[in-house]
Amino acid sequence: MAACDRLNRAAVRPPVVFRDLSRPIETGMPTYPGDPDVTLAPDATHEADGYATSELRTGTHAGTHVDAPRHTLPDGEALDDRAVGRFAFDARLVDLRALKPREAIGPDALPEPSDLDPGVDLLVLRTGWASHWGDDRYRDHPYLTAAAAERCRAAGVGVGLDTFGPDPTPAADSLEHPADEPDGTPAHDALLSDSLPIVENLRGLDGLPDRFRLYAFPLRLRDADGSPVRAVAEWED
Template sequence: MFRDCSRPIETGMPTYPGDPDVTLAPDATHEEDGYATSELRTGTHAGTHVDAPKHTVPGGEAIDERAVERFAFDARLVDPRPLGPREAIAPDALPEPSDLDDDVDLLVLRTGWESHWGTDRYRDHPYLTAAAAERCRAAGVGVGLDAFGPDSTPTASGDIGSSVTAGDADSAAPTDDEPDGTPAHDVLLGDSLPIVENLCGLDGLPERFRLYAFPLRLRAADGSPVRAVAEWE
């Protein structure tokens, strides 16, 4: 079986605070030109995407420097719920390295936050502690999430894109112990482990599946949107 686990790329879609807005608009039309083309403007971390080490590691590997087979993952689904807004995911919420099959190279965390896509609440997703990221590093596995990323996302005034839903626009305040910067990114990308962000459609997936997340071949880029597809028997 196959399931598309990626967000549609569309004008006004949610983006990480401060990232470029996404627009997808007609360029040529059948009526005026006899054919159709479109113009896409996007950041490299829009929608469902993969991070390259270059994203947070100075001098790190770029997305086009990674062999294409490294974007076909043997994934294990992890469900640490229930989780509250901006709650830290500690190491004990993840499998022990000794409990992982040798072929697992990606833990896909189902936080439940995909249900908040398009609202300010999506910024308040749970996040990995640096210690949890270190457990992943020790196991040699990357991370996929149904959220902006493995680190906490800053609060920001205004909308995330143009699709914020009225009535769910208040963002929770950061907790006192919430870390600054990108410690989970730094641990994972510093060891060239993959990060796949803004996944969706995780409900109903089996514990073990194959996840394909092939990036665009962007020269020297720090990440790329992907079409993330889960496959299982």
């Protein structure tokens, strides 16, 4: 009877869906202004060596990646100071696709801390800017105000974004910053000072449920300020 009960429970369990939210790592991919270029090229080949290996050159913040507090805070912890379980998140999707280029995201655009379900530790902000990946307009993404970052900090939640990051990105030569745009990295600093996660350059956010699990495991780099990740969403269909 017990075996039958286990089989019946397994039969009615909803199927689990996985979706890759990561940018492919490839030569010439977009990088944050001033960051190292990415190259991925053959090193050994089957024809010449009997096996294949490749050489990868990249910065620690290329593509879809996580930031460590050390990224903007000199005394912040490095990625390898964190237990691996801290890169598995209970995420809530926040739809911000109505925002304009370089528009500030204020605290009122985010859930009140009291409205967050228990266990949520990451707000995934869907701005729609993933569709501009590969052109200069990707730099013109909306950004978090210091007050919005403080709301996240008060709620104990980090952020995932389909943009270069939570702070403004320098504009291309043909574009201008609004006069009231903040300098520096105030949103990064507010979040990272409490060791809250920041996951950047996500993709594939359309069609996600409001709640899901997000896995963003970094490479095990010694004393790293950030690392590319394979970001994967999981939910029950």
